[in-house]
Amino acid sequence: MMTPTPILEAPLFTPSLLQTNRFAARPLTNAQLRLGLDTIAANWQESGLALSALPPLLDLTHRYRAFAASPDWREIARAHPIAQQLLKDPLTQAMFHRPTADAPEAELLDLALAHPSTRHRVAQATPLGLKVRLFTHELETAVALRERRRIMAHAIDDTISKTPKAAILMLGCGHFRALELSMRAGEAGRILAIDPRDACLEVVRSQNASITPIETLCEAPGRMIARPLRFGRFDLILVPGLLDGMEDPAAGRMIAALASALRPSGQILVAAMARGIRCDGYLDAFMDWQPVLRGEEDMQALMQHAQGSDIASRVVFHGSNGAMLYGTARRRG
Structure with missing residues (x-):
């Protein structure tokens, strides 16, 4: 049997302890979500938009996907000002505004792969969008898609x-x-x-x-x-x-x-x-x-x-x- 030999490409961010399911959590409220997003956005601005301020966003949204008290937590997150900054990233913007909610189109997958055919699209991004792209380029799913x-x-x-x-x-x-x-x-x-x-x-x-x-x-x-x-x-x-x-x-x-x-x-x-x-x-x-x-x-x-x-x-x-x-x-x- 063919045994694939993975080519290692380490993600920038390591898996969360939340994945272990060892920790129970009370239902999380929308007010807590807003406060968490406010804190992350403030830290991001204070750090000069350094990417080191964004990993907590993964932990926050990971927890809400699992333990949100209300199903409208997504709408709360999307209405927050930080969402508009994240949407300047070519991949996040293209995914969110894709024509259908089906699996990603091939053009969007090319962005995750950093395929040369997407260079023109990336080149049109703002400086902030390029900075966020460094963040999404190293999401564990993007790394896994390239592998x-x-x-x-x-x-x-x-x-x-x-x-x-x-x-x-x-x-x-x-x-x-x-x-x-x-x-x-x-x-x-x-x-x-x-x-x-x-x-x-x-x-x-x-x-x-x-x-x-x-x-x-x-x-x-x-x-x-x-x-x-x-x-x-x-x-x-x-x-x-x-x-x-x-x-x-x-x-x-x-x-x-x-x-x-x-x-x-x-x-x-x-x-x-x-x-x-x-x-x-x-x-x-x-x-x-x-x-x-x-x-x-x-x-x-x-x-x-x-x-x-x-x-x-x-x-x-x-x-x-x-x-x-x-x-x-x-x-x-």
Whole structure:
């Protein structure tokens, strides 16, 4: 079985003790939230907008996401003057004002990845926005997304090195930035990229024109559940972000369907945001993003949907900073 070798990228901020769930808390009031935000904003101004004043914002919003007495705590946070300063960050602004509340669009993911295609957008930010970007660039989720790209690129190269003319499927590919990091993609027999947005697939085609095995298909990934074999079988199936927008029943059906589309020795690699991340309240309040967060036991339960006597192994592991979970299932050779 391919074992990804994570490339460590340490986050600026370490996980909170609140993640351990060892401490009970009384319901927190909106008045306490306003006071906390006032204090953080004042400290930030007094420090000359130094980033060292902002980590308490992660702890405050993390606590409110877990223990708020009122469900309108998000609106209270968004109405506070500090929110307008945070929205000067290109990523926070783009996430909060995205057209729909679904999983982030590929262009927004590119901002988290610090992809070169976003340089013009970042260059338009104000000096304050650039300073806040240093803060959001090092959020544990952003660090984990960049590592996810490298892990999936490694999976592509590892599969191709072991399987001549390998067939690879990327489901919900977005801009398929992992392919740009691959060193051996041109040696694959077939690479199928599926996404429901043709604009994303056009980027995939233009950015990877030299990779002749690549095919693109504009289709909702969920259709794979009903007809998993309609596109053939694969040596590697990658699912980078679909689980963040799927509840467990649908996610389980998806994994079961994809497992049936594996070739002998083929492998699924799926990723999901982990429960307990310190920045979950920031994502919720200031980016209006509420991905489905999962624990290790949740991912293990999902991978059990890869059924059959020919399933050789199922493995669940965390990324290097704990903010991303990965699940693999491999068919016997």
